[in-house]
Amino acid sequence: MENQLKNAVVAAVEQLYGSAPDQSQITLQKTKKEFVGDWTLVTFPLLKLSRKNPAQTAQEIGDYLKENVSIVADINVINGFLNIVLKQGSWLDTLGKMDADANYGLVPVTENSPLVMIEYSSPNTNKPLHLGHIRNNLLGYSLAEIMKANGYKVIKTNIVNDRGIHICKSMLAWQKFGAGATPESVGKKGDHLVGDYYVAFDKAYKEEIKALMADGMSEDDAKKNAPLMLEAQEMLRKWEAGDAEVRALWQTMNQWVYDGFDETYKRMGVDFDKIYYESDTYLVGKEKVNEGLAKGLFFTKEDGSVWADMTDQGLDQKLLLRADGTSVYMTQDIGTASLRFQDYPINKMIYVVGNEQNYHFQVLSILLDRLGFEWGKDLVHFSYGMVELPEGKMKSREGTVVDADDLMDEMIGTATEISKELGKLDGMSQEEINAICTTIGLGSLKYFILKVDPRKNMTFNPKESIDFNGNTGSFIQYTYARIQSVLRKAAELGEVALGDVSLNEKEVALISTLASFPEVVKQAGKEYSPSLIANYTYDLVKEYNQFYHDYSILKEENEAVRAMRIVLSRNVAKVIKQAMALLGIGVPDKM
């Protein structure tokens, strides 16, 4: 509809003023509520072509449209804004078409669709997931769904940082203080158990530092020479050397963590098509760097360390291999990229990683490009801001981290309480109650996080953010459930078909909002922005609730109008469900 109008305006301008306008000169937007009309053309950019004042230009173009375009019913001009009223029939057509399309708003994926790989989550294996990971996971999953909806093949991937000094710390602490504890023996999720020992290490380590400093050692020296740290480093060396005992423990404890993560992922509703482990990729990275070195892309310093010179790009020199030949973060990412490239014909790579790593990805992009990866140059770092608490940043050492599992428990718990208070759960089985309250609790959490522009830092107030009224996930879910209830009753009346009826203002507004869904999906894909989908859905739902409040659906006496309202309602529900699916949020049939 929008395109049809756009083309008509181009034709009008060409007819009237002799030359065709540029696409960028045509500003067509939805008419604001205060004015009469459906679409508004801003005429200012066209004045150069018309050589007339705004009002005149608008009037002339408007007259032409009214005369020559079948879907235009009427026009009015205010201050150089040309408001266009569309014919009722065209709205009914639009509604009919979307009603017939089960995949409304989605671009089908074909064999020739480009392949985009999305990396997200990427946890360390020494502690459980927290609120920051939740934002990452939700964004990554949603982005994948949005890209699919835009006709891309999508591979979701995860790089697990399973090796290094951090996991050795947990292992060491477990050996020393664990007394053989396992997730089963203490009845705790594996990731939490391993995280406990990471904390235990840190605590004991700090005490050692304090003691050494009391004996007169400087802080830096104390940190380096604390026995626990030396032991952890020794353990890492043994790991690198393939020491059987260390490797066995490493495998056991990592497996505990994976089992714990799996549970959390599953509950959160996110998944991966392919998981990479740093322990498998860091050696490939070393190889790649050495190849690059042989090709003269990198250089060696006197101590034997390998560097990339990025000064021609306005960046610094970047270390790729330490003097002892061991790898760093960048080396690993090069290796992972290399493996991925071998495994899949990647056209586009998106990394969902926090904005504190902007520099890293700037460098990685240049390095991959130099090493000959086709997608290296325009890899996308989907960079998102941090989640802060009202009192500031989360700090694991200070115990202010909001744990992912706890938070989900809390959300579901609150949803259950509120549902009970409202008497919504009467007569339901326990199973049904659990399913519904989980959907609601998680839906609110997800929506809360995804509705915010990803680039921005956001504040999460555990007390206040758990809200189920207003611009929230449950508001949207509630509306969906309400429509389902209407549709269930409508089904008893039999099949409905769209006839020729006249539409009221709210109905037109609703169809108009529904009609823009495909455009919103496209936009969200172009800008990598789940928040666009979230905010669109909220607008749609708010509009529907007003309509629902003002007009009856099933009790409407005019049969044709009733049928139209039922069709309208089921399409609102369809779009809500689809849009929420793009965010990874489920919708209940009742609540």
Next chain:
RNA sequence: GGUCCUGUAGUUCAAUGGAUAGAAUACGAGUUUCCUAAACUUUAGAUCCGGGUUCGAUUCCCGGCGGGACUACCA
């Protein structure tokens, strides 16, 4: 110091360079014999400061001021 991100009602968030800057919350005032009141209606409240470009700037550019991140042989 340098690079990047960011600054909108008390608070949490919106606004392809377009009309009187939208919502939600919290605060006032209302709506249930009627399809689910987790809803709806309504009062009040905001673009950090100074320049520039433009018919028009919350948006783009420059300069301040405030917040954050990065600038590790940690990942």
